Amino acid sequence: MPDLSGPLRVVIAEDHYLVREGTRRLLEDTGQADVVAAVGTAVELLDAVERFRPDVVIADIRMPPGHHTEGITAAHAIRAGHPGIGVVVLSQHANENYAFDLFRCGTDGLAYLLKERIGEVDELLRALREVAAGRSVVDPRIVEVLMGSHARAADAPLSRLTRRELDVLRHMAEGKTNRAIAESLRLSESTIEKHVNSTFAKLGLAEIPQLHRRVSAVLAYLRHAPHGPNGSQVPHN
Structure with missing residues (x-):
């Protein structure tokens, strides 16, 4: 269990450079997160998790090489190999199939948010702390x-x-x-x-x-x- 009283160690996986770096800047400017790695593919994400052992990961659902559900596959691998690491997956659209795929093995330590939440940094930080503590978060629009x-x-x-x-x-x-x-x-x-x-x-x-x-x-x-x-x-x- 990470020390949630201090800054969270975060790995970001997002193939769009501006989104990736913008998310990094937003989080680090709060003083509540330390982005230890920011990568562009699911393969790089899994490597970064092994090297840095973060408290939590933020991953886009669709990433190279296939732009399908690489983020969800990576989330399952991370939770299976490192159950102490929380994972927040981001999607451009509310998609029930993504939700069921993500949570098919359980909800602990997982969150499914829309990408628009990146700009709502307090909500994003709340989700990060929830999954780091082993709980789950689902975007209200996805609930609907x-x-x-x-x-x-x-x-x-x-x-x-x-x-x-x-x-x-x-x-x-x-x-x-x-x-x-x-x-x-x-x-x-x-x-x-x-x-x-x-x-x-x-x-x-x-x-x-x-x-x-x-x-x-x-x-x-x-x-x-x-x-x-x-x-x-x-x-x-």
């Missing part, structure tokens, strides 16, 4: 694509929820606390807590520990919910 990719079965557990409960669950899927959900929906925290408890009860999760309830509820949501917060179909990107 995952939601939109699954048709709701007539007997799906989510069919028992009200629209407001689905709203709350959508925000829960983005990793928000009850307080943050209350702020987003402009409701009181006590009202959100009532919706959360009602949701847990309807999903049959009332008797298991709090953290496990939230995780189980989010998994149910990602598997079955096809609608956005206003009941409209979420478009694919």
